[in-house]
Amino acid sequence: MKTKRYNIKGSSVSGITMKDPHLPEENNLALHACLDSAAVLENRETLATSLGYSTTDFVYANQTHSSNFHKVTHADIGRGATEQATAIPDTDALYTTEIGIVLAGFMADCVPVLLSNERAGIVGVIHSGWQGTVKEITTNLLKHLIEQERCLPVEFEVVIGPALSQDKFEVDHDVYDKFHVLGYAEPWISFNAKTGKYHIDNQKVVKTQCELAGIPTANITINPICTFQSDDGFSYRQDKQAGRHMAFICR
Structure with a gap:
């Protein structure tokens, strides 16, 4: 199973699965975006076993491009693991202070963010995704962790995973306007006069959100893989029937 693994301090396992033509549904891990749910469950079992966990140690959310986050406890363990109906509703970020729970998120061009604060x-x-970015989901979660969970910004380690590149993230003026009003995204926006389209680096905007929250630039890593251009990537923009990568992390 193709998986980008990261060595993030404070996590026992962390990474993101990649497209793999040798596995069922090319290693699609998402029940909400599949043709064969049994194949997805098989892939989830394969991943869990490779990490030394059970499939029911994972917790999933029903993602809606919101700015909502949820603090996961052992009462949530296994939610969404075998059926989508039990996933945490209307949520696009998960965090936990408890050991042994594997948090999971799904992407196909959207930006995956893995974070850890070892001391806390x-x-x-x-x-x-772009909607989550303009709603500042990363900013909102970090603000909560800093203010309510008493995390120090300088102690975070952040990995921004594979996503749609600026070259392929082509948008019209309506989406540009939403990024423009943030007040800090402009350096990561270019305009193509020939096509009349804007191109936005969503990864860099998310990175800027982390920096504005006080996380040192040296503590933030960006994976340069473009999910549209790479054979290892699921891309919704390229193929509306695309499967999903799973970003995962566990204390």
């Missing part, structure tokens, strides 16, 4: 004993996963 917190890990989290964020699904930040």
